[in-house]
Amino acid sequence: MQINEQIRDDELRIIGADGAQLGVMSARDAQKLADDAGLDLVKIAPTAVPPVCRIMDYGKYRFEQAKKEKEARKNQHVVDIKEVRLGLNTDVGDFNTKVAQAKRFIQHGDKVKVNIRFRGREMGHPEKGVESMTRFAEACAEFATVEKAAKLEGRNMLMFLVPRKDGK
DSSP, X not given: OOBGGGOOOSEEEEEOTTSOEEEEEEHHHHHHHHHHHTOEEEEEETTSSSOEEEEEOHHHHHHHHHHHHXXXXXXXXXXXXXXXXXXXXXXXXXXXXXXXXXXXXXXTTOXXXXXXXXXXXXXXXXXXXXXXXXXXXXXXXXXXXXXXXXXXXXXXXXXXXXXXXXXX
């Protein structure tokens, strides 16, 4: 963004500090108007013909922009990916504990990565892994939806769950 003496154009369309159109004038005249008002001349639309400049307090404008950006950063929530590991032979008690853990992560607004690692001869039974993942997804259905279905990648089977959109 060009301000004050950085503006080198011959003719400029000028907008006053109160938002009123002041018309087309030379850069020197516009700079004189801004100096008389104790403000800055700021080019806001450089591609327009002629370029549009505004008379404003540039320091105050930058402060307001920084304040807005800081507020926006403060209000945003970073989504983390939390991992829940299941075994191929995970029993009911442990399974329910893992579901409760996933529910806690989802309610916090995070994504959940469900992982089953196949060891040794378990690689011969990927259907058991799919069955276990399906059961886990059904147990989490009231608070989460499946973003990426269960898929075998090497020795791991992965599935991703995200919070439900309908607000439940």
